[in-house]
Amino acid sequence: MLKSHRMFLPLPRRSKHLTGSILLVLFLFFVVYTWRPLLARSDVRPTARGVATALALSEPSAWLRIAKQPEFLEAQWPEERKGQLKQQAALGTTQFPTTAAPIIPVVVFAFNRGDHLRRTIDSVLSSASYSPSLHPIFISQDGDDSAVTEVIESYGQKIHHLRYHWPGKPKKEVKLPAEYLQPPWIELPPESRPPPITPYLKIAGHYEFALTEMMDYVDGHNRWDRLIMLEDDMDVAPDFFSYFRKMSPFFDTDPSLYCVSAWNDHGQKPFVSDATALYRTECFPGLGWMWSRERWNELKDWMPGWWDDWLREPTQRKGRSCVYPEVSRVYTFGAEGTSTGWFFAPWLTSMQLNEENVDWDAVDVGYLHQDLYDDLLKDQLRSAIRIDGVGEAKRAIDRDLAGRMDRPLDVDERLIEYGDLADLTSLMMTARLLYEHKAGVPRTSYRGVVHFRYRGIRIWMVPKSFARGPG
Incomplete structure (x- = not known):
């Protein structure tokens, strides 16, 4: 009887456990299948909304992200945040896909030329080296010109929109150029x-605004350390973006690099021929250029007028130099602008835009390290032959090339020595080069050396003080 009692005693306990397990499974089944449709609904996120509100009021970049969520009501945001959205936010999506290669955005500065802006955007989008994932396009608009706004909005999600309003006066004293x-x-x-002075103040403020937004505030700014800048009257070359991608790592390996430019001040058709040739210059070129976050962080105490001349001054440059191509990767077609077209007719109309899609991955550019x-x-x-004067240099090259159809590799380059800046200016005028110097530095010069090509052969203008070494 004891054995029989022990044998039947566990049965009621096992039955109770089994019943409880079945009830627990049924309960979980009910919970999962009852709440799953609710969880799948995109508009049922009370917790996320509460967290997002807290983030938005404390961190601008987070607010930019959350403000684009369609379920958010504008009335929830304080009035000062609404104004900040209009002044500083990127209008449109700024969600960028993850890519293996570095992201290098391009910013186009626009004011009141809608037709020019459309041509520039179309040129960027049609460049053979353009990649939407690697080069998100931002248009930074100065003011509220309706034609410009209409152009920007017509591209939809292909581009992102920044809007700038000049406060009406510079934030600090402006150093006027000598001509004023x-x-x-x-x-x-x-x-x-x-x-007039005011347009230059507005432009400088616009550049400071866009650089600040792109490097410090725009949603996704922590995804990039480089930035390409264009103006709203520029065509770009097929290899515009691949050129900048090739040069981007130099900022990390060569502290003497100040910027990378797509522009050659002496890039007129008669003076250039080699699409793969790159040089260094101590005169900041501008007009389609790339900067690094490190340079921005160093120089973000921006000059509120004539920003490009300010970047050329020795105090900011600190002996550093920029890389630029022999054949420009941008062409500016805006005959009228802030400088009222002073330089367009004599210098810019004959500028050569590169038409070759250079495979920069196959080009060795290591020689550009200082x-x-x-x-x-x-x-x-x-190895160049010394000669007196530009005219004599051209005649010597003509003699060497006489009877030859193509430029042979064995034709010697020519070298002209000069004494001071006045001598160089005279030589550049004779050669029909742009002889306007910046901060006492000739355009495209490096260590005082300026060069151009005549019939494909380089002519060097070199200061007598330049250390050429023996020979």
Whole structure:
């Protein structure tokens, strides 16, 4: 009987456990299948909304992200945040896909030329080296010109929109260029007077705004460390973006690099021929250029006027130099602008835009590191033939090329020595080069050396003080 009692005693307990397990499974089944449709609904996120509200009021970039969620009501945001959206936010999506290659956005600065802007955007989008995932396009609009806004909105999600409003006065004292410190300009004929001051103040403020937004605030700004800048009157070359991608790592390996530019001030058709040739210059070129976050962080105490001349000053440049191509990767077609077209007719209309889609992955550009570049430059100058004057240099090249259809590799380059800046200016005028110097530095010059091509052969203009070495 004891055995029988022990044998039947566990049965009631096992039955109770089994019943409880069945009830638990049924309960979980009910919970999952009852709440799953609710969880799947995109508009049932009370917790996320509460968290997002807290983030939005404390961190601008988070607010930019959440403000684009369609379920958010504008009335929930404080009035100052609404104004901040209009002044500083990127209008449109800024969600960028994850890519293996570095993201390098391009910012196009626009004001009141809608037709110019459309041509520029179309040129960027049609460039053979353009990649939407690697190069998101931002249009930074100064003001509320309706034609410009309409152009921007017509591209939908292909581009992102920033809007800038000039506060009406610079935030600190402006250093005027020398031409504005001369006797009253009213005594001069209109064609000789410098442009008004205010547009230059607005442009400088616009650049500071866009750089600040792109590097410090725009949603996704932590995804990039480089930035390409264009203006709203530029065509770009097929290899525009692949060129910048190739040069981007130099910022990390060469502290002497100041910027990378797509523009050659002496890039007129008669003076260029080699689409793969790259050089260094101590005169900031601008007009389609790439900067690094490190340079921005160093120089974000921005000058509120004539920003490009400010970047050329020795205090900011600190002995560094920019890389630029022999054949420009941008072409500016805006005959009228802030400078009232001073330089367009004589210099810019004959600029050569590169039409070749260079495979930059196959091009060795290691020689551009400063130490290697300096040695290479000395070697090139050492092998050039000294000659007196631009005219004689051209005649000598003509003699060497006489009867030859193509430029042979064995034709010697020519070298002209000069004494001071006045001598160089005279040489550049004779050669029909742009002879306007910046901060005492000739355009495209490096260590005082300026060069151009004549019939494909380089002519070097070199200061007598330049150390060429033996030979």
